[in-house]
């Protein structure tokens with residue numbers, strides 16, 4: 001694969017109820033990313049957004065976002081759900097040779113709708129919805145139970161991951177203020193409310209309004225824009241079966257396969273030693289481990305060791321504020337910041353190689369992974 | 378949950394699923410502070426457009442973001458009450474079986490702007506006489522409250538210049 005460079009990005013500071021319309025949030029993100037890279041709107045050749053029509057309360061909701069997203073009179077398209085998938089779409093467009101600069105953004109504002117209720121509509125209407133038992137909480141609980149049972153993990157271990165993420169969030173200036181918990185203890189997590197056993201409130205990220213934008217350019221163009229781009233050198237995307245009952249929830253087969261493809265593309269033989277930092281999108285503290293393990297960063301059932309090493313989700317991951325549709329893109333941007341030595345307050349020293357992941361669906365049905373490499377000096 | 382009888386009858390081969398989220402519960406967000414100046418202007422009987430300093434485009438109703446320049450326009454400009462028909466259509470009330478009274482919908486371009494909005498035409502005017510480019514004038518609601526509908530409707534005028542002169546004499 002030809003190298004594609006990340007040359008600019010911007011994250012709107014997340015909030016439980018931001019006093020801005022989504023329209024203005026997109027504007028802030030897109031304008032911010034262009035300004036950061038010292039580019040003009042006319043330089044953009046394509047704009048890809050990640051949104052969800054249900055979450056936007058409008059059908060074909062990207063139509064409404066054209067002006068704010070910088071797409072006026074430009075090639076424009078949308079991906080339903082995660083920003084990491086929109087980034088993949090943008091990557092394809094760049095690699096086609098037809099585009100020189102792609103703006104990618106993801107946005108959602110859960111303050112406008114009942115996030116968990118809307119997710120119920122993801123359920124299959126024939127088999128799952130009549131029973132009406134499957135939702136983000138229950139699927140998260142069942143996944144956590146399956147993982148604990150398969151590898152002999154305790155609730156304390158998962159609580160430890162939650163504590164780790166929330167403490168990292170406290171060091172991240174762009175974390176949701178309510179998620180910054182520098183003094184949180186394992187005991188507090190274990191005493192927090194039950195969502196669906198064994199999943200507890202503090203093991204589950206807070207949903208918040210947020211938007212993230214990122215700019216991609218082909219190698220030559222990227223080097224004209226910046227001296228230190230972040231290169232995307234590998235990407236993998238695998239979708240597995242929809243029905244939870246047809247999957248082994250204690251592992252992520254789709255991430256395992258996606259990571260295999262991405263590492264092969266990037267020439268990575270041993271991800272355990274070659275990857276310096278990982279930003280993974282897990283829907284619960286437990287899922288962070290499942291995805292990190294599937295991505296080959298540790299052996300199966302040993303994800304907790306990443307917490308001790310401290311190179312998993314230095315930003316706090318989704319536990320630092322879960323912004324639907326922007327999550328995956330935020331992970332890529334956070335990983336890029338690590339590689340450019342720009343992660344204020346949560347920098348991993350000397351990071352040269354990183355991975356970032358995105359996902360869609362209950363228990364991470366569809367996974368995408370990026371291998372990122374530091375460019376320049 | 379058992380289905381009500383009437384639904385069982387009408388859906389023999391499929392089942393009806395009850396979702397538990399409704400679009401009607403969606404809370405649409407809009408930043409009112411950006412339109413305050415505009416609404417205050419309406420209360421005073423002023424029609425204000427928003428001008429982009431970068432491309433000089435004037436929008437009415439105000440567009441909060443200029444898509445051409447990717448900036449937030451911030452210059453409010455006073456507009457005349459005169460406008461013109463940009464395009465139009467007509468429909469009929471559903472119970473108007475004989476289709477005797479077409480109900481006009483006019484796309485109105487306020488003079489001095491680059492945008493168009495859709496509004497009502499006075500009901501004292503025969504739809505068949507409407508034409509593209511027809512000069513119009515905004516008619517204010519009896520009581521202005523600083524809301525969108527302070528401009529109640531538009532009415533045809535003979536010549537925008539005459540209207541402008543009239544306005545100047547009043548002032």
Ligand SMILES: [Zn+2]
Pocket residue numbers: 429430431432433434443444445446447
């Ligand atoms: Zn402009």
